[in-house]
Structures are given as structure tokens and as C-alpha cells.
Amino acid sequence: MRLAQLSERSGVPAATIKYYLREQLMPPGRRITATQAEYGDDHLRRLRLVRALIQVGKMPVATARQVLAAVEDESLDQNMRLGAAVRALPHGPEPDEDDPATVIARQEVGLLMERLGWSECRDVGDSSPAWRTLVAAVAALARLGYPCDAGHLAPYARSAAQLAVADLDLVEEFTTPLEQVEAAVALTVLYEPVLLSLRRLAEAEESNRRFGAGG
Amino acid sequence: MRLAQLSERSGVPAATIKYYLREQLMPPGRRITATQAEYGDDHLRRLRLVRALIQVGKMPVATARQVLAAVEDESLDQNMRLGAAVRALPHGPEPDEDDPATVIARQEVGLLMERLGWSECRDVGDSSPAWRTLVAAVAALARLGYPCDAGHLAPYARSAAQLAVADLDLVEEFTTPLEQVEAAVALTVLYEPVLLSLRRLAEAEESNRRFGAGG
Numbered sequence: 001m002r003l004a005q006l007s008e009r010s011g012v013p014a015a016t017i018k019y020y021l022r023e024q025l026m027p028p029g030r031r032i033t034a035t036q037a038e039y040g041d042d043h044l045r046r047l048r049l050v051r052a053l054i055q056v057g058k059m060p061v062a063t064a065r066q067v068l069a070a071v072e073d074e075s076l077d078q079n080m081r082l083g084a085a086v087r088a089l090p091h092g093p094e095p096d097e098d099d100p101a102t103v104i105a106r107q108e109v110g111l112l113m114e115r116l117g118w119s120e121c122r123d124v125g126d127s128s129p130a131w132r133t134l135v136a137a138v139a140a141l142a143r144l145g146y147p148c149d150a151g152h153l154a155p156y157a158r159s160a161a162q163l164a165v166a167d168l169d170l171v172e173e174f175t176t177p178l179e180q181v182e183a184a185v186a187l188t189v190l191y192e193p194v195l196l197s198l199r200r201l202a203e204a205e206e207s208n209r210r211f212g213a214g215g
Numbered sequence: 216m217r218l219a220q221l222s223e224r225s226g227v228p229a230a231t232i233k234y235y236l237r238e239q240l241m242p243p244g245r246r247i248t249a250t251q252a253e254y255g256d257d258h259l260r261r262l263r264l265v266r267a268l269i270q271v272g273k274m275p276v277a278t279a280r281q282v283l284a285a286v287e288d289e290s291l292d293q294n295m296r297l298g299a300a301v302r303a304l305p306h307g308p309e310p311d312e313d314d315p316a317t318v319i320a321r322q323e324v325g326l327l328m329e330r331l332g333w334s335e336c337r338d339v340g341d342s343s344p345a346w347r348t349l350v351a352a353v354a355a356l357a358r359l360g361y362p363c364d365a366g367h368l369a370p371y372a373r374s375a376a377q378l379a380v381a382d383l384d385l386v387e388e389f390t391t392p393l394e395q396v397e398a399a400v401a402l403t404v405l406y407e408p409v410l411l412s413l414r415r416l417a418e419a420e421e422s423n424r425r426f427g428a429g430g
Contacts, residue, residue: 164417202379
């Protein structure tokens with residue numbers, strides 16, 4: 001298809017597609033004349049991922065480019081490629097190493113991984129951005145005196161493990177390795193607000209059950 | 216205790232406490248002389264909540280004030296007070312009513328609530344900010360052509376229901392109704408980054424299990 005058609009089928013304005021091409025967020029089309037190029041379904045799919053990262057995930061172009069570089073890195077096996085792509089996504093705040101609460105948090109996170117038998121994560125440890133975000137978030141709880149020991153974190157981790165099964169089931173609905181990595185990245189970003197809003201709705205249900213007038 | 220002690224015990228600088236007092240994010244101390252006031256454990260607790268909202272949750276002062284007004288509203292029963300306080304928290308984007316994907320999303324969210332028997336949420340529906348955020352998030356998935364029907368959303372909702380049980384168990388560790396509402400608000404905010412980072416770590420475990428070299 002031509003650029004105009006790609007724009008029509010994706011709903012993305014032609015000028016925006018040209019910008020993504022210039023920024024190398026998408027591979028160029030197959031050149032057919034000096035001024036025209038041909039685009040395929042892989043371009044349509046990539047456009048969808050770029051929109052997920054930039055428009056929904058509010059990611060800077062440079063970050064999106066790093067994520068896409070990991071997505072495309074065929075030198076890695078599927079597990080490492082998935083890991084590299086998700087690690088390139090933006091993360092929460094870094095732990096404050098001058099804060100004594102960070103020491104407590106790092107200990108509890110380590111204990112939690114031990115208890116759950118998350119050996120992959122334990123091995124990677126602090127070099128994983130998600131691990132560091134978790135340490136920073138647990139440190140914030142510790143600093144403010146809210147419950148945040150491994151025992152209190154465990155039910156959250158067990159729910160997260162179930163979520164990961166749902167995530168990877170979704171990913172495996174896609175066929176080729178490239179499509180799977182693209183989907184893993186997009187769905188990690190796009191399902192975060194789904195999850196947070198479902199949690200608040202579920203809290204309302206549970207609160208009504210426990211404290212409601214009919215309860 | 217005096218302001219200096221409140222600052223020492225909370226780790227919040229005295230100038231910041233004075234600012235919170237001026238902005239009416241905390242009730243004034245009990246005046247003992249023309250220039251000095253006495254503060255209690257309730258001030259210490261409130262300070263912790265204000266820090267959770269403003270420093271960790273990055274909330275504007277005006278939003279934090281609204282949340283606190285709901286926390287303090289004793290005219291409501293415990294369930295309504297919890298609901299009002301969580302609804303006053305910042306939420307994700309609003310649905311775009313001009314987008315056909317929003318129509319699909321609203322339908323799937325309604326179907327999901329029906330299937331799960333979340334009758335409290337279904338009754339409140341679109342007037343709940345978490346519901347509207349969910350509709351907007353599902354619409355983003357629909358617009359980009361990613362799976363987002365009630366069937367695909369159901370495992371996420373079931374995990375959210377388990378998270379809500381963990382959340383309310385935590386809340387019920389606190390004694391008085393006021394402490395419980397304060398904790399519910401703080402923990403809703405503070406556990407979001409915990410949850411999102413645990414999900415990414417669990418994804419790495421699950422990906423290693425499915426695609427890893429040893430798998």
C-alpha cells in the first residue's frame with residue numbers, strides 16, 4: 001500500500017507517519033519510484049506499536065527508539081529480546097541510596113524474591129530497572145511507616161504472577177517472534193492503566209462488601 | 216509535642232510542616248501560648264498521609280486538599296467515605312467521546328462488570344472516575360487493534376479482585392475508621408508502583424519459564 005493508504009488504514013495522519021519515518025521509528029517503505037514507496041502489513045503493525053509507546057505511553061522519541069532497537073535485535077533469543085525490550089521502557093523513580101529506608105526495602109525485596117522462588121529476578125537483582133523501582137516504592141512505604149515487609153508484599157507478588165501468566169498468554173496469541181515481542185511491549189504499556197483502574201473498581205466492590213450498608 | 220519535635224519524628228522539615236498547616240492540609244495544633252502549639256500522634260499520622268499524596272503521589276496541593284476533605288467527612292458511612300476519598304485521587308485520561316473505539320470499550324467494560332458480578336461498580340458506572348479511566352484505556356487498545364474484549368480483560372479483573380482483598384486486609388489492620396480511610400488512600404497511591412514493578416518482574420520470570428534457554 002502507499003503512504004496515503006497506510007494513513008487511512010492506521011488512522012494516523014500522513015504527516016505523522018512521515019515524522020516517524022524520519023525519526024527511524026519505522027523501517028522505510030520499499031522504494032518503487034523516486035518519490036513513492038510501498039508499505040506492508042509489518043508497517044501497519046509497527047505503526048500501532050509506535051502509537052502505543054508515544055501517544056498512549058507518552059514516551060519521548062529517543063526512548064521509543066531504544067525500545068524498538070531491542071524489539072528488532074535478532075541476535076538475542078526470545079526471552080532475552082523480550083527482557084531487553086521491557087527493560088528499555090520508562091520506569092519509576094530510582095532508589096535514594098542516602099536514605100536508610102532504601103536499605104530496609106532492598107532487604108525485604110530480596111527476601112520476597114527468595115520466598116517466591118523468583119530466581120531469574122533474584123539473579124538479575126539491582127541491575128533490573130523494575131527491581132530498582134520496586135525498591136524505591138517499598139522504601140517510600142518504609143519511610144512513611146506503612147506496612148511493606150515481605151509478608152505484606154507477598155499477596156501483591158502472587159497477583160502479579162497471575163497477571164504475568166495473562167500477559168504471556170496474550171503475547172503467545174501472536175504468531176512470529178517479532179510480533180510477539182512487539183505485542184509484549186505494547187501490552188505491558190497499554191494494560192497498566194487497565195490494571196490500575198480495575199484495582200480501584202475492585203476496591204470499591206470489596207469495600208462495599210465489607211463496610212457497605214447491606215454488608 | 217512541639218513543631219520541632221513533630222519535624223524530628225516525621226523527618227519533614229519544620230518549614231514544610233508550616234506550609235502544610237497554612238495550606239490547611241493538616242488541622243492546626245492545640246494553641247498553648249501566643250506563639251506555640253502542641254501537636255499529637257494524629258498530626259504525625261496526617262503528615263505521613265500528606266507526604267504520600269504530595270511527595271510520592273506528586274499530587275497538586277488543591278487535589279490533596281480535596282482528598283483530605285473526603286477523608287474527614289464524618290457525615291458519610293465508612294464505605295462511602297472510602298469511596299469518596301479514592302474517587303478524589305487523580306485518575307488517568309478521560310474517554311474521548313468522539314472516538315468510535317470508546318463505544319466498543321464502554322460495551323466491553325459493561326459486559327465485564329456483568330460477568331464478574333461487580334454490581335456496585337455497574338450501578339455507579341460512568342460516574343466513577345476509575346470506570347472512565349478503564350473505558351479510555353480499553354479504547355486505546357481497541358483503537359490500536361490489540362485484544363481488549365471482556366474475555367481478554369477477565370483474568371486482569373480477577374487478579375484485581377485479589378489485589379482488592381489484599382488492600383482491604385491491609386486497611387483493616389488499622390484501628391479507627393479515620394485511620395482506615397487515611398490508610399486506604401495512602402496505600403492506594405503507594406502500592407501502585409509496587410504493583411507495576413512486580414508485574415514487570417513476574418513477566419520476566421514467566422518469559423524465562425516459557426522462552427528461556429533452560430525452558
